[in-house]
Amino acid sequence: MMDHSKNPQAPDPSSVGLGTEGNAEQSATRWKRTVYVLGALLSLFQLYTAFFGAYVSIIQGAIHLGLASALIFLVYPISPAHRDTTWRRIVDLVLAAAAAGACFYIQFNYDRLVDDAILFGYSGMDVVVASTGIVLVLEATRRSVGAPIVIIAVVALMYSLFGNYSPVFTHSGMSWSRLATESFFTTSSVFGTPIQVSATFIYLFLFFGVVLIETNVGKFFTDIAFLAVGRFTGGPAKAAVIASGLQGMVSGSSVSNTVASGSFTIPMMKQAGFRPEFAGATEASASTGGQLAPPVMGAAAFIMAAMTGVPYNEIIVLAAGPAILYFLGVFISVHFEAKRMGITGLRKEDLPRRSIILRKLYLFAPLLVIVLVLLSGRTPTFAALLAIGATIGVSFVSAEDRLDWRSLLGLLQAGARAALPVIAACATAGIIAGTVTITGLGGKLASTVIEIAAGQFSLTLIMTMLACLVLGMGLPTTANYVVTATVAAPILAAHFGTPVIAAHMFVFYFGVLADITPPVCLAAYAGAGIAGANPMRTGVIAFKLAIGALIVPYAFMLNPALLLQDAHIGYYLFSITMLLFSITAASSAMGGFLLVRSTVPERCALFAASLVLISPQPAPIGVGLAILALVVIKQAYRRFAAGGSRG
Template sequence: MADQNTEEIDKHELMAKYDKESAFRTNLGPWGWITLIIGAALTIFQLYTAFYGSKVSLIQGAIHLGAGLSLVYLLYPIKPSMTKRRGVPWYDALLAIAALLSNYYIIYNYDHLINEAIIFGFTALDQIVATAGIILLLEATRRVVGLPIVIIAILALLYGLFGQYIPIIGHAGYDWPSLATEMFFSSSSIFGIPIQISSTYIYLFLFFGVILVKTNIGQFFNDIALRLTGKYTGGTAKAAVAASGLQGMVSGSSVANTVGSGSFTIPMMKNAGFKPHFAAATEAAASTGGQIMPPIMGAAAFIMASYTGVPYNEIILIAIIPAVLYFSGLFMGTHFEARKQGILGLAKEQLPNTKNLIKRLDLFAPLVIIVGFLLAGYTPTFAALFAIFVAFIISFFRKDTRMSFKGIVNLLEEGARTALPVIAACATAGIIAGTVTTTGLGPKIAGGIIDLAQGQFFLVMVFTMVACIILGMGLPTTANYVVTATMAAPALLAFDVPVIAVHMFVFYFGIVADITPPVCLAAYAGAGIAKANPMKAGVTAVKLAIAAFIIPYMFVSQPILLLQADANVTNVSIAVITAMLGMAAISSSLIGYYVNTLNRIERIVLIIGGLLLVYPDIKFSLVGLVVFGVITTIQFLQSKSDKKKQQTS
C-alpha cells in the first residue's frame, strides 16, 4: 500500500509540474466543504439545464463561469509551490467571492444590461464590475491553464485599446469602458460561443469522462489493448498506442493522458526493451493523438460544429479517416523500431485473461451508446445525458466501482474540478475571439500571411502551420482550437478550400504543439515517467507522429479524405491506401529500418517516395509506388542474402 501511495504522489507531482490544471491544493482543510458544495451544485445545475433546457446564453454562461472561477481561486494557489499548504488564504477566499459576485451581477441586472444599458449607456458600476470580471478571469486562467493564453488575451485587449497606433493591421481603437463592457456583458466575447458550448455540451462530456474513470474503464482499455496487440512484434508499444488512443477519446488533455496512461505503459515498454526516450515519445504521441480521435476530440469538436456550421454528428465521421491514418502511422513507427531493436511480443501468460475481459465488456456500453446515439442523429446533450445515466448504473454492478452517497457527491465535485481548465480557457479564448471579430483583425492577419507567401497556396499552408504550432504551445485543446480558428484559419479560407478542411487543418497543428519541441509538454511529462531526456523524447515523438504533420496538407489538398467534394468508395479507398503506403515509407525512413537496416541513400529515397505517394495526384502516387517497390525489393533481397550468409557461417 505504501508503494502504491508513493506512486500516486509521484504521479500527481509530475502532473502538477507539466500540467497547470493538476497543480491544485491537496489539503483544503474546512474549505474542502465549500468546494464540495460549489462543485456539486455546479454539476447538478449543468445536469438540470441539460435535462430541462438551458437558460438564456448570458445567464447560463454567468452561472457556469462564476462558479467555475470561484472554485479556481479556492483550489489553485497564486504559485504552484503553495499547493501543499493547508487551507485557503484569506485573499483567495475574497477573490473567490469577487469572481462569483462579478459574474452573478449579470444575472441580477440582466434586464438592465440588455435593454437600458444598450440605449442609455453603461453605468460607472457596470464598468467597474466589467473591469473586475476581466481581471479576475485572466488571473484565474493564469493559475489553472498557464501564462501563454493570458498573454495572448492581454495583447488582444491592448490591440483593442490602441489599434489606432498600430501600423498596417490597426483599427480605430476603443476606449476602456466601451471595450470592457463589450467583453464582459455581450454574447460575443467572454460569453461567446466557446463558453456557451462549455456551459452545455462540453461540461456533460467531461463529466461523462469522470464517470468512466470511476468505473475503471481506463485500466480496461489498457487490458483490451494489451490483449489485442501484446503478442505481436513490439506489442507493448502497440498496446500503448491503442490504449492511449482509446483513453484520449474521453480525455481533454494530452499531458493528463500521458501521465495517466503512461504510468502503466511506459514501464511496460522499457521492460520489453524499448529505450526510455522512445517509450516516452510513444506515449506522448499516442496521448496527443487522442485529442484528434472522435467522438470527443478534446471537446473542440463541439466548438468546431458552431464555427463551421457542420453538425457535430457529421464532424465525428469526417474526423475518422485522418485519425485512423495518424494512429496507423504510430503503429508503423513502433513496429519498425521494435524490428530494429529485435523486440518481440509478450508470452501468452503475460497477457490479460480473455475470459476476464469478456466479463467486463459492459464497461464499453457507455462509450458505444454515446457514439451510437450521436451517429443516429440525436443531440449531443441527449447522447451525453443517456450515456452518463448508463455509466452511473453500470458502476453499481461491481463492488470495486460501486459508490456510496459520499462517493456520488464527490463524483459531482470532481466533475466540476475536471471542467475548471476548460471553463477558464474558453472564457479567456472568448476575449481573443471577440477582439479578432470586433476589430476585423482576422482578415488582416490572413492578408498578412497571404502577402508574406506572395499568394502561393503551399506557402500559405506552411505559414499557417507555423502560426498554429506557435499559438498552440501550452494551450489546452479547446482554447487551442478557438485561438487558431480565429487567428490562423482565415488565411486558408481565402482560397477555395472547404471550411471543415481549413478548421481541421488548424486544429491538427494546434494539437501537435504538445509534442513539438521546444515546448512539448506531453513529451516532457512522458520523459519524467521514463527518466529520459525530454528534448530527445520530443524529437522522437515528432518522428513517430510525422503523420500529423503530413495529413493536414493531404486533406486540404484532397478533401475526399474528409468525405468532402466528390468522395466515393473508390477514390476514398485509393487515397487512403496511397496515404498508408506513403506513411509506411516515411516512417521506416525516419526510424532507419524497414525489412533490414536502411542506409542513408535508401532513407532519402524512401522519404521522396513516401511524399510522392501522399501527394494528391495519381501520377505522382504511381511514381512513389514504383520507388517504394524498388526499395522494398532491394530490402527483401538483402534480407535473403543475409540469411544465407548466416546459414553458411
C-alpha cells in the same frame, strides 16, 4: 484524474497558521466543504440544464464561469510555492466571491444590460464590474492554465485599446469603458462561442471522462490492448498505442491521458527493452492522438461544430478515417523500432486473462451508447447524458467497479475540478478571438498572409502550420484552435476555395500536434516524467512517431475527399489507401527501418515517396508507388542475401 489533495498547488490544511491544531483542522474541513459544495453545484447545474434545457447563452455562460472561477481561486493558489496561510485564504475567498459576483451580476441585471444599455449606455458600476470580471478571469486562467495564454490575452487587450499607435495593423483604438463592457456583457468576447460551448457540451463530456476513469473503464481498455497485441513484436508499445487511443476517444486530453495510461504502459515498455525516451514518446504521441479520435475529440471539436455550422454528428464521421490513419502511423513507427531493436512481445503468462476480459465486455457499453446516439442524429448533450447514465449503470455489475453513494457524490466534485482549466482557457481564448473580430485584425492578417505567400496555396499552408505550432507552445489545444480558426481558417476557405471543414480541421490537427512539438511539448514532458527520460529527447521522438499528424492535414487539404467532401466510397477508399502508403513510407524514413536497416539514400527516397503519395493526381501517385516499390525490392534482396536476418 488529478487528485488535488496531493497536488502541490492545492491548499495544504496542515500548513495553515491558525493558532491551534484544532482550529487548523476545522478551517481545513470548512475549506474542503466549501470546495466540495461549489464543485457539486457546478456539476448539478450542468446536469440540470442538460436535462431540462439551457438558459439564454450569456446567462448559461455567466453561471458556468462564475462557479468555475470561484472554484479556481479556492483550489489553485497564487503560485505553487506560495505558503498556505490565513491571510492567503482570506484573499482567495474575497477573489472567489468577486469573480462569482461579477458573473452573477449579468444574470441579475440581464434585461438592463441587454436592452437598456443599447439606448442609454452602461453605468459606472457596469464598467467597474466588467473590469473586475476581466481581470479575475485572467488571474483565474493564470493560476489554472499558466501565464502564456494570459500574456497573449493582455497583448490583445492592449492592441484593442491602443491600436491607433500600432506600427502595423493600425485601427482607431477603443476606450477602456467600451472595451470592458463589450468584452464582458456581450457574446463577442469572454462569453463568446468557446465559453458557450463549454457551458453546454464540453463540460458533460469531461464529466463523462471522469466517470469512466472512476469505474475502471480505462484499465479495461488497457487490458484489451495488451491481450490483442501484447504477444507480438514490440507488443507493449503497440498495446500502449491501442490503449491510449481507446482511452483518448473518450477523455480528449493529451496530458491527462498520457499520465493515466502511461503510468502502466511506460514501465511495461521499458521492461520489454525500449529506451526510456522511446517509451515516454510512444505514450505521449498515442495519447495526443486521442484528441483527434471520435467520438469526443477534445473540447475543440465542439467549438468547431459551432463555428463551421457542421453538426458534431457529421464531424465525428468525417474525422474517423484520418484519425485511424494517425494511430496506424504511430503503430507502424513502433513496429519498425521494435524490429530494429529486436524487441519481442510479452510472455503468455504476463498477458491479461481472456476470461476476465470476456466477462467484462459490458464495460464497452458507454462507448457504444455515445457513438450510436451521436450517429443517430441526436444532440451531443443527449448522448453525453445517456453515456453518463450507462457508465454508472454498468458499474453496478461488478463489485470492484461499483460506485457507492460517497463515490457517486464525489463524482460531482471530481467532474468540476477536471473542467476548471478548460473553462478558464475557453474564457480567455474568447478575449483573444474577440479582439480579432472587434478590431478587424482578422481581415488585416488575412490580406498580409496572402501577400507574403504570394497567393501560393502550399506556402500559405506552411505558414498556417507554423502559426498553429507556435501558438500551441503557449495555448491549450482549445484556445489554440479558437484563435487559429478565427484568423487562419477563413484565409484558407475564402481565398483558396478549400471546404470550410477542411480548413478548420487543418488548424485543429496542428493545434493538437503542438502538445508533442519541441521545445514546449507538454504531453511529451508528462511521458518523460513517468519514464525517467530526458524531456527534450522524448519530445523529438514523439514528434517523429507522430509523422502521420504532419502528413494527414496536408493530404486532406490537397484532397478533400479524405474528409468525405464530394467523394464516392471507391475514391475515398483509394485515397485512404494511398495515404496509408505515404504514412508508412514516412514512418520508415524516420525510423530508419523497413524490411532491414535503411541506408541514408533509402530513407531520403522513402521520404520523397511519402510526399508525392499525398497528391490526388495519378502521375505523382504512380511515381510515389514506384519509388516505394524500388526500396522494398532492394531491401528484400538485401535481406534474402543476408539469410533473412534483420540486417
